[in-house]
Every structure is written in C-alpha cells, then in structure tokens.
Amino acid sequence: MRILVTGAASGLGAALTRAWRLRGDDVLATDLAGQDVDLTLDITNDDDWATAFEEVQTRWGGLDILVNNAGVAGGGRLDVATLDEWRWITEINLFGAVRGTRTFVPLFKRQRSGHIVNVASLAGLVHPAGMASYNAVKAAVVALTETTGHELAAYGVRASVVCPSYFRTNLMDSLQGADTVLAGVMAHLVESSPLSAHDIAASVIAGIDAGHELIVPDVAAQSAWKMKQTDRMNYELMMRAQADKLHRLAGEP
Numbered sequence: 001m002r003i004l005v006t007g008a009a010s011g012l013g014a015a016l017t018r019a020w021r022l023r024g025d026d027v028l029a030t031d032l033a034g035q036d037v038d039l040t041l042d043i044t045n046d047d048d049w050a051t052a053f054e055e056v057q058t059r060w061g062g063l064d065i066l067v068n069n070a071g072v073a074g075g076g077r078l079d080v081a082t083l084d085e086w087r088w089i090t091e092i093n094l095f096g097a098v099r100g101t102r103t104f105v106p107l108f109k110r111q112r113s114g115h116i117v118n119v120a121s122l123a124g125l126v127h128p129a130g131m132a133s134y135n136a137v138k139a140a141v142v143a144l145t146e147t148t149g150h151e152l153a154a155y156g157v158r159a160s161v162v163c164p165s166y167f168r169t170n171l172m173d174s175l176q177g178a179d180t181v182l183a184g185v186m187a188h189l190v191e192s193s194p195l196s197a198h199d200i201a202a203s204v205i206a207g208i209d210a211g212h213e214l215i216v217p218d219v220a221a222q223s224a225w226k227m228k229q230t231d232r233m234n235y236e237l238m239m240r241a242q243a244d245k246l247h248r249l250a251g252e253p
Contacts, residue, residue: 008037017036063104124141163225190198
C-alpha cells in the first residue's frame with residue numbers, strides 16, 4: 001500500500017507510520033518537523049499540499065490511502081474561549097483535512113480507487129461541556145468524511161473517520177486557549193489514560209483494513225457512543241454532571 005500520513009512526527013501519526021512500515025507498506029510521513037519525517041507539510045498551507053502531491057506522483061505515481069491525522073488540542077467554556085481560538089482550531093483541524101481531501105480527490109477519481117481516512121475524535125460524536133470549539137470542528141470532520149464517502153463511492157473511493165477517546169500522546173503540547181481550568185481537565189484525562197498511541201493505531205489499521213466507515217477504536221469511546229445512541233437520558237445526565245464539575249473547578253456560582 002502507498003500511504004501518506006500527516007502529523008506523522010509523533011503521537012498517533014508516528015504510531016500508524018511505524019505499524020504500516022513494519023508490515024511492508026510504503027509510507028510518506030509528513031509533518032511540520034520531526035526526525036522521522038520524509039516531507040515537511042504544513043496542513044494549512046496550499047503550497048505545501050501541492051508539494052506533497054508532486055512528491056506522491058514522483059515516488060509512486062498514485063496513492064492508496066490518505067490519512068488526515070494532523071491536528072491540535074483546544075477548547076474552552078463558551079464565555080472564555082476567544083474567537084481567535086475558534087478560528088485557529090478550525091483552520092487546522094477542519095480546513096487541514098479539507099485541503100488534504102481537495103488535493104488528492106482528483107487523483108483518486110482518475111484512479112477509481114483510494115481511501116481517505118480522517119482522524120477526528122470521540123468529541124465528534126459525543127459533546128462534553130467546555131469543549132465547544134473542539135467538539136464543533138471534530139463533528140465537522142465526521143460530516144466531511146461521511147459526505148466524502150457518499151460523493152466518491154461511484155469512483156471506488158472509500159472514506160473513514162477515526163473517533164478515539166483520550167489516549168497518551170503529546171497532543172496537549174499544542175493546546176492553546178484562555179480556559180486554563182479546561183486545559184487542566186484535558187491534560188489529566190490524557191495523562192491518566194491506560195491507552196497508548198500504539199494501542200489506538202492497531203485498532204485503527206484493523207478498521208481501515210476492514211473498510212469500516214466509522215472507526216471507534218477503544219472501549220471507552222465505544223461505550224460513550226453507545227450510551228448516546230441507546231440511553232439518551234443517562235447520556236444527558238452524565239454530560240450535565242461533567243458540566244457541573246467543570247463549573248465547580250472554575251469556582252463559578
């Protein structure tokens with residue numbers, strides 16, 4: 001398989017790259033920087049995407065899987081997060097995937113094959129308090145992926161979205177925002193997770209191989225998603241309890 005991975009210098013992107021290479025797949029690892037990166041790619045930069053496309057054409061003459069993985073952490077209570085924070089996270093987490101998709105869709109249509117994998121989050125399916133901007137962009141990535149799958153099915157092109165819960169990674173290094181209370185909660189959830197990026201990567205690759213359109217790779221994410229679908233009353237109670245805890249941590253009346 002010929003695979004391009006964004007955000008491949010660390011975290012899930014690095015784990016996916018390593019796992020695919022171990023089984024013999026060809027991977028073009030891209031990121032802003034990193035020791036194991038093959039190509040520098042700022043996913044917010046159209047020229048960088050054009051360079052990535054040319055590199056794929058030169059190396060392989062085609063592509064089997066595009067993984068839009070690169071992203072940043074963010075969020076904040078509705079009256080704390082600024083509009084600049086909303087613009088920042090949307091430009092990276094949503095428009096990064098849009099740019100990657102737009103770059104390679106013409107190639108996939110000509111090939112009449114290919115697979116676009118967008119890494120979203122459980123936050124794209126389940127929406128806890130204090131994370132409106134992150135929830136919104138990840139939900140948009142879920143919608144983008146579903147639309148992509150419908151639109152390109154006639155060309156033999158598939159689309160999958162990945163929605164994990166918290167796992168140990170360096171994603172929090174990218175966190176920006178005025179809501180330091182929410183940042184502390186998120187950092188604790190990441191650091192205390194029993195799951196590593198390698199655990200998530202193994203489940204993601206299994207889901208891609210199986211052709212799943214929605215990949216919810218861990219038990220915690222699966223349980224939360226199932227509760228929202230089948231037990232809406234208790235789901236709402238749980239979400240509101242989390243909101244109350246956040247208000248208390250912030251010292252709000």
